[in-house]
Amino acid sequence: MSLQQRHLLGLEGYPAEDIQTIIDTAFTFREVLDRPIKKVPSLQGKTIVNLFFENSTRTRISFELAQKRLSADTVNFSASTSSLKKGESFKDTVQNIEAMKIDACVIRHPTPGAALRLTEYVDAVVINAGDGTHEHPTQAILDMTSLYEKFGYLKGLKVGIIGDISHSRVALSNIHGLITMGADVTLCGPATLIPPYIEELGVNVSYKIDEVIEWADALNVLRIQMERMGVSLFPSIREYRSLFGITTERLANHKKEIVIMHPGPMNRGVEIESAVADGDQAIILDQVLNGVASRMAILYLLLGGKTE
Amino acid sequence: MMKLKKCAKKILFKNGTIIDPILEKGYKGDVLVENGKIAAVGKVDVKNAEVIDCSGLIVTHGFCDLHVHFREPGREDKETLETGSRAALAGGFTRVCTMPNTNPPIDSPESIRFIYEKAKECPIHIHPIGAATKGQLGQELTEMAGMSTEGAIAFSDDGLPIMDGGVMRRVLEYGGMLDKPIINHAEDVCLRNDGVMNEGRMSTRLGLPGNPVEAEGVMVHRDLELARLTGAKLHVPHVSTATAVKHVTDMKKDYKHISAEVTPHHLFFTDDDLFEYNTNLKVAPPIRRNEDRAALIKGFKSGAIDCIATDHAPHTIEEKESTFDVAAFGMIGLESCLGAVLKVLVHEEKIDLMTVIKALTVNPREVMGFITNLFENNTDAELTIFDPEETWEFTKGDIYSKSSNSPFIGKSLVGKVKYTVSKSYLAII
Ligand SMILES: [Zn+2]
Numbered sequence: 001m002s003l004q005q006r007h008l009l010g011l012e013g014y015p016a017e018d019i020q021t022i023i024d025t026a027f028t029f030r031e032v033l034d035r036p037i038k039k040v041p042s043l044q045g046k047t048i049v050n051l052f053f054e055n056s057t058r059t060r061i062s063f064e065l066a067q068k069r070l071s072a073d074t075v076n077f078s079a080s081t082s083s084l085k086k087g088e089s090f091k092d093t094v095q096n097i098e099a100m101k102i103d104a105c106v107i108r109h110p111t112p113g114a115a116l117r118l119t120e121y122v123d124a125v126v127i128n129a130g131d132g133t134h135e136h137p138t139q140a141i142l143d144m145t146s147l148y149e150k151f152g153y154l155k156g157l158k159v160g161i162i163g164d165i166s167h168s169r170v171a172l173s174n175i176h177g178l179i180t181m182g183a184d185v186t187l188c189g190p191a192t193l194i195p196p197y198i199e200e201l202g203v204n205v206s207y208k209i210d211e212v213i214e215w216a217d218a219l220n221v222l223r224i225q226m227e228r229m230g231v232s233l234f235p236s237i238r239e240y241r242s243l244f245g246i247t248t249e250r251l252a253n254h255k256k257e258i259v260i261m262h263p264g265p266m267n268r269g270v271e272i273e274s275a276v277a278d279g280d281q282a283i284i285l286d287q288v289l290n291g292v293a294s295r296m297a298i299l300y301l302l303l304g305g306k307t308e
Numbered sequence: 309m310m311k312l313k314k315c316a317k318k319i320l321f322k323n324g325t326i327i328d329p330i331l332e333k334g335y336k337g338d339v340l341v342e343n344g345k346i347a348a349v350g351k352v353d354v355k356n357a358e359v360i361d362c363s364g365l366i367v368t369h370g371f372c373d374l375h376v377h378f379r380e381p382g383r384e385d386k387e388t389l390e391t392g393s394r395a396a397l398a399g400g401f402t403r404v405c406t407m408p409n410t411n412p413p414i415d416s417p418e419s420i421r422f423i424y425e426k427a428k429e430c431p432i433h434i435h436p437i438g439a440a441t442k443g444q445l446g447q448e449l450t451e452m453a454g455m456s457t458e459g460a461i462a463f464s465d466d467g468l469p470i471m472d473g474g475v476m477r478r479v480l481e482y483g484g485m486l487d488k489p490i491i492n493h494a495e496d497v498c499l500r501n502d503g504v505m506n507e508g509r510m511s512t513r514l515g516l517p518g519n520p521v522e523a524e525g526v527m528v529h530r531d532l533e534l535a536r537l538t539g540a541k542l543h544v545p546h547v548s549t550a551t552a553v554k555h556v557t558d559m560k561k562d563y564k565h566i567s568a569e570v571t572p573h574h575l576f577f578t579d580d581d582l583f584e585y586n587t588n589l590k591v592a593p594p595i596r597r598n599e600d601r602a603a604l605i606k607g608f609k610s611g612a613i614d615c616i617a618t619d620h621a622p623h624t625i626e627e628k629e630s631t632f633d634v635a636a637f638g639m640i641g642l643e644s645c646l647g648a649v650l651k652v653l654v655h656e657e658k659i660d661l662m663t664v665i666k667a668l669t670v671n672p673r674e675v676m677g678f679i680t681n682l683f684e685n686n687t688d689a690e691l692t693i694f695d696p697e698e699t700w701e702f703t704k705g706d707i708y709s710k711s712s713n714s715p716f717i718g719k720s721l722v723g724k725v726k727y728t729v730s731k732s733y734l735a736i737i
Binding site for chain 2 (some may be wrong): 012090109110112114116117131132133134135169172195196197200
């Protein structure tokens with residue numbers, strides 16, 4: 001079993017059958033994660049470097065854990081420890097790393113297109129762990145794995161993505177992935193945080209959260225970045241909460257089952273109420289576990305791992 | 309490799325197709341240059357002349373570019389007046405106007421003098437455009453009268469839009485008094501915000517901050533109205549959007565002192581070409597959607613846009629070989645200009661060659677008040693001789709600029725400059 005593309009840079013144009021293969025493989029690794037000894041030798045002898053030009057504890061830990069469970073050797077590089085300024089010596093840094101003969105690079109970088117640029121500089125397999133406001137394909141795959149686990153299908157599934165779409169790589173990758181898999185997607189958030197021309201990607205846009213709740217099977221609630229408030233993209237937390245916040249009260253009005261997701265880290269009490277985040281409808285912790293399993297699947301499939 | 313030498317005492321360009329953009333006529337004939345001046349145009353018989361066979365080639369006026377950045381003083385690592393001149397000659401340009409956004413900016417009579425003196429030594433005619441405001445800060449007027457005396461040909465803060473409408477009005481009033489064209493880099497800074505490419509489907513897909521077409525539209529509209537108000541000459545640089553074409557078209561019906569330029573890159577590329585985050589396509593104003601490109605072509609056909617200018621903007625490899633957000637704005641364009649515009653406008657869009665040649669010769673010269681009738685006897689010879697049909701791939705080897713930030717590298721172009729005559733030099737390309 002292998003994937004058609006050598007790298008995983010984004011889900012735009014990514015083949016549906018490969019997304020399905022990754023999801024299916026993720027489920028076999030979920031089973032490994034339930035064992036007392038949670039480790040397989042699939043990637044023994046492979047070296048993977050985690051290049052983090054931007055802090056992201058969750059994503060980095062998830063990748064590291066996936067790599068350890070597959071018995072790969074890992075090296076971590078983070079910009080904060082090497083006084084590197086963004087952009088400037090990007091090429092030098094990655095070529096140095098390439099010279100160390102590694103098999104794969106996992107890269108997180110604040111600039112859109114950085115993962116693609118990396119493929120020009122290194123021979124290793126490149127996995128995009130988030131390039132600015134562009135894509136975050138492994139997050140979207142773990143979201144889809146979680147939805148698939150919950151519903152058993154993606155085709156025709158109604159998914160609402162709520163919040164700051166403009167500055168979200170999670171939203172963009174989810175849109176591409178879900179549309180490819182035949183799901184229906186509606187975006188909902190303040191007009192100032194919905195990017196122009198986004199409908200051309202095949203999604204609907206709504207400014208009425210209650211209509212979206214009524215319609216959707218699942219909601220993916222995105223983190224609101226407080227610093228956006230300063231540049232007047234939205235006036236206040238109070239107003240945001242009242243227009244788009246996911247609260248028990250709001251959900252209760254609809255008398256329906258709905259699955260709640262959040263890519264984390266959450267602003268409890270802003271985009272999502274604590275009681276909702278911790279409630280029965282939320283699958284936020286399943287997302288975390290599926291994150292490790294999905295990333296194991298991706299690494300395994302891209303690095304041609306051996307089966308047990 | 310381009311060869312540059314002093315012209316022989318007598319040099320005869322024989323059997324070419326002469327295109328005279330003043331008379332709007334094309335005919336077979338010869339051009340004799342004697343002591344660097346036009347001696348005869350038509351059927352010429354002469355002894356003791358160096359003869360250059362021009363059969364199959366077009367012989368016309370030297371091209372004139374209203375908009376180049378030669379980086380001197382301050383960033384001589386990117387370009388100097390000397391290296392920029394070589395790039396110009398390779399592209400068939402005998403006359404250019406340099407933008408003042410150097411380091412420091414050209415914002416005083418003394419700094420205009422510096423460019424003027426240095427330019428004397430160069431093999432092409434170089435005219436400095438002076439800054440419209442001190443330090444290009446968009447606040448206080450420069451000494452435009454003193455700068456004009458020293459050789460400033462127009463005024464602009466190019467690179468930086470004059471955002472304050474009140475200041476723009478004063479610039480037009482004062483510049484208008486001196487009868488000098490005013491050029492404003494027309495982008496509303498607030499609307500542009502941190503945009504690095506055109507706002508649209510592509511910017512959303514690529515996750516890059518967009519610069520909306522309205523940033524240009526509203527600024528061009530404002531500038532046109534202020535030009536009419538003040539009676540000044542306004543030249544609109546690098547028009548990139550359908551709305552700006554519309555505004556220029558409309559205002560030209562009302563008010564005649566308006567001219568506009570389009571760059572080869574805005575005619576050649578669309579934002580779809582940025583799909584691989586090619587930093588050589590990062591430029592201000594940005595490469596737009598195909599519908600804007602189509603409107604530029606239409607505006608060129610209709611005459612709303614009368615000049616072709618390259619906005620030649622050299623940058624070092626380090627400034628371009630970077631991630632898209634931090635890469636510098638701009639691309640070089642002199643060497644690839646003719647091949648790009650002939651390909652798009654003549655070969656694809658079937659616009660007649662005369663219209664394109666006028667946009668490279670007479671029209672820009674008229675905007676700046678230069679001598680236009682270059683085929684008149686005893687005029688200093690400025691000639692460009694090119695093959696209008698040759699299809700060729702633009703490579704790094706075709707670049708004479710000190711920088712090589714060109715998205716045309718690897719592109720197939722149509723039309724190639726063979727000889728340029730300027731200031732008694734003959735460039736053989
Ligand atoms: Zn400009």
